Amino acid sequence: MGEPTAVVFDLDDTLYPERRFALSGYAAVATVVGGETGMPAGVLYRFLVRRFRKHGREGLLQALCAAFALSPQEVPRLVEIIRTHGPRLRLPHDSRDVLGVLRARGHRLGVLTNGLPSTQRAKVRALGIDGLVDVVVYAQEHAPEGKPAHVCFATILARLDVHAARAVFIGDHPEKDIAGAAAAGLRPIWLPGRRLDPAPPAAEAVARSLADVPGLVGRLLEVHHVAAC
Known part of the structure; x- marks a missing residue:
């Protein structure tokens, strides 16, 4: 294996x-x-x-x-x-589909989120994410400002029991998500959404939508595997 x-x-x-x-x-x-x-x-x-x-x-x-x-x-x-407040939220179908595809391919799944932990927990419950991923880490329980602090990324890697180079991180914020993940050794994919900014230098790939993510994940992890051989 x-x-x-x-x-x-x-x-x-x-x-x-x-x-x-x-x-x-x-x-x-x-x-x-x-x-x-x-x-x-x-x-x-x-x-x-x-x-x-x-x-x-x-x-x-x-x-x-x-x-x-x-x-x-x-x-x-x-x-x-x-x-x-107890938020009224629903996870978009494309998010649910992408998580299902990645799980079916054998990847361990996690969420690393900034924000007041009690508020973020309420969002996670409302979205039903707990049942779709293996680990949720509330970054500000581990560092006062959360991401991009190294300890936040190290914590979720430890809980997933995966080496940084075998983990891909997807996020929208150039510094907190992309630069932070890269500094911790993860492979960052930038999901800019409506942002029109140039891709952050630390991004190894850019996903124009969540539907792009499974293919990019496969490419990044395969590249790492070939390089390590």
């Missing part, structure tokens, strides 16, 4: 679009604020979604408070509602 191999994924904006968590959080905020003030939750939610799509997250909750005569001191509490 050959040396074991692993494929490790980032979570947010890699296995699912992170904006879906944001929208779920805004729905939770609208429900709470509506219940407390008597304002229709649907009106509050539509305001949040329109502003999010037009301006992004910066100043979003402050704008909600200004538009609906809420105290700006409410903002930290609204942030906490988003962080702690």
Whole structure:
């Protein structure tokens, strides 16, 4: 039997679009604020979604408070509602399919994710990822800022019991995912999504969609195997 191999994924904006968590959080905020003030939750939610799509997250909750005569001191509490709500999420079919293909090929599978561990655990539960991979590591339980700290990658490699050179990492962030994985000895595949930036120098391959990943994984691990022979 050959040396074991692993494929490790980032979570947010890699296995699912992170904006879906944001929208779920805004729905939770609208429900709470509506219940407390008597304002229709649907009106509050539509305001949040329109502003999010037009301006992004910066100043979003402050704008909600200004538009609906809420105290700006409410903002930290609204942030906490988003962080702690039970998200309504569904794993995209292409993510589920790719994980199934990789598992069928005998790779060990892992997820290494940044973010507040309690929030990330809620996402993993909602997406049903626990049953599709072998290991989930919450990076900020091992380093204050999470990835790209070496210990985060070393931890998931140890839990998967795979050597770094026999592991591929897929992520969207050039520094936290790609540079961090390369520095730890993993083979990085960049999944840029909507990013238009040039590929990070540390990326060994670029996947334009998750559907590209199984073929790229096979190529990278085969190249390593041939080089090692």
